[in-house]
Amino acid sequence: MPERFPPSTPETPENETTRWLGEELKHYEEIFSFSDEDLRSKRILEIGAFDRRFAAALVSANVSTEVFSLEPALAVESGAEPKKGYARKDILMRLMDRLPEKIRDEVEKHTIVAEAEAIPVADGIYDLVIGKSVPYSSHKQLAKRIIELLRVGRDVRFYPITSDNRGDYESAIRTIKSTPVIIEYKTTTEDDMPMDGGIVHIKEDVLILRKGS
Numbered sequence: 001m002p003e004r005f006p007p008s009t010p011e012t013p014e015n016e017t018t019r020w021l022g023e024e025l026k027h028y029e030e031i032f033s034f035s036d037e038d039l040r041s042k043r044i045l046e047i048g049a050f051d052r053r054f055a056a057a058l059v060s061a062n063v064s065t066e067v068f069s070l071e072p073a074l075a076v077e078s079g080a081e082p083k084k085g086y087a088r089k090d091i092l093m094r095l096m097d098r099l100p101e102k103i104r105d106e107v108e109k110h111t112i113v114a115e116a117e118a119i120p121v122a123d124g125i126y127d128l129v130i131g132k133s134v135p136y137s138s139h140k141q142l143a144k145r146i147i148e149l150l151r152v153g154r155d156v157r158f159y160p161i162t163s164d165n166r167g168d169y170e171s172a173i174r175t176i177k178s179t180p181v182i183i184e185y186k187t188t189t190e191d192d193m194p195m196d197g198g199i200v201h202i203k204e205d206v207l208i209l210r211k212g213s
């Protein structure tokens, strides 16, 4: 789950939420290696969008209103136990209550309630598709997801790629025969973190996939 939560007091003023969304946008730009200009006026999809903060941030900053959020956990009945790997619906809705109505309407209008392995949209309709910390339970699921995202988008980005999951992505990509893919890894997060027992070097990459010819 995301480590940073929106301001949580019910009486939070709108401008505090707006400022927080601005920080979230900067964070996404850093970890996915893009600028406002890369995102401007693009048709974008985020999978596993959680509380849809990325879409809210892009709309709030007037960078793009063509930003779609895919989140399967919104299909879970309120109060029901979520499926393994899904977020809790009440947490997903927390940010929505804080958003100015115009932004909330825009984000809700562009929400897709589905899993990333079967997206109910036509081929090639997004300029950019991103997935941040979206869980998978098998190589088969990951390969199916990558094929589906390359079907709907031209530029597909996953973050974070670490020493723990890089092998999974590499072997999932190797199994994809149907689509030639151009593969790029960029390190976007690197730091020395004090942990129990010493300093640990943290390195996280973004994986960028583009359809080859």
Ligand SMILES: C[S@@+](CC[C@H](N)C(=O)[O-])C[C@H]1O[C@@H](n2cnc3c(N)ncnc32)[C@H](O)[C@@H]1O
Pocket: 001, 002, 047, 048, 049, 050, 051, 070, 071, 072, 073, 085, 086, 087, 114, 115, 116, 117, 131, 132, 133, 134, 135
């Ligand atoms: C760990 S959270 C990450 C949320 C957000 N992307 C972030 O990093 O802040 C994983 C999200 O992926 C969603 N999710 C789980 N399985 C999924 C699937 N098969 N397709 C799309 N989203 C999925 C969960 O409901 C949850 O919102």
